[in-house]
Amino acid sequence: MNYTFASATILLILITDPIGNIPIFANALKHVAPERRPWVILREVLIAFFLLLSFMFVGSGFLRLMNLSELSLQIGGGVILFLIALRMIFPQAAGEAAEIVGEPLIVPLAIPAIAGPSALATVLLLVSQAPERRVEWIGALCITMALSAVVLVMAERIQRIVGTRIVVALERLMGLVLVAVSIEMMLRGVKAFAVQLKTVT
DSSP: OOOOHHHHHHHHHHHHOTTTTHHHHHHHTTTSOTTTHHHHHHHHHHHHHHHHHHHHHHHHHHHHHTTOOHHHHHHHHHHHHHHHHHHHHSOOOGGGSOOOOSOOBSBTIIIIIISOHHHHHHHHHHHHHOGGGHHHHHHHHHHHHHHHHHHHHTHHHHHHHHOHHHHHHHHHHHHHHHHHHHHHHHHHHHHHHHHHHHHHO
16 A cells, blocks of 8 residues: 555554543553653653654564565554454453553553554554655654644543543544555455466466
8 A cells, every 4th residue: 555644644643543542541540640640641652652663664674584575564464453443443341451550661551552563563564665755654653643642641631521422432433444444455465465376377
């Protein structure tokens, strides 16, 4: 798939899912002092940003090391996105989340809430398909992380203003969009694989 700067930004926002992360962050930070929470959120977003940024630079080398093709990454990334989208539409019960005591560091907020497997696979896919546009992908990532930071820092205010039901509805709407994106990604991968088979035979 040939992504533009705008479509890559939207895709990264859908995958990192700042709205869906609101309850995760609220649960993880409930034992942290209210005045300390914004700094913890910003720290975790920065950790996730630098992890994803590093994958943009070492991604091609990682693919060569693991002997992976762009086609397999595209199909595999589509499968991961599809599973993530299903979780967005049909979220697990809040009671299943593990209780976190104290101030969280890296896990579970930076990883995997923000920089999860789907986000890592996506930045690898973007760079592997168009390495000459790396600056654009970095810009898309910067916008995504900035938006995530704003949404998560203002999470309590957002919940108070729009209500929990609207937050859940937006989460599921984002999930539906991501389902369509993941299926399109898989279909394009399968079509490309079929073309490769025809050329071989």
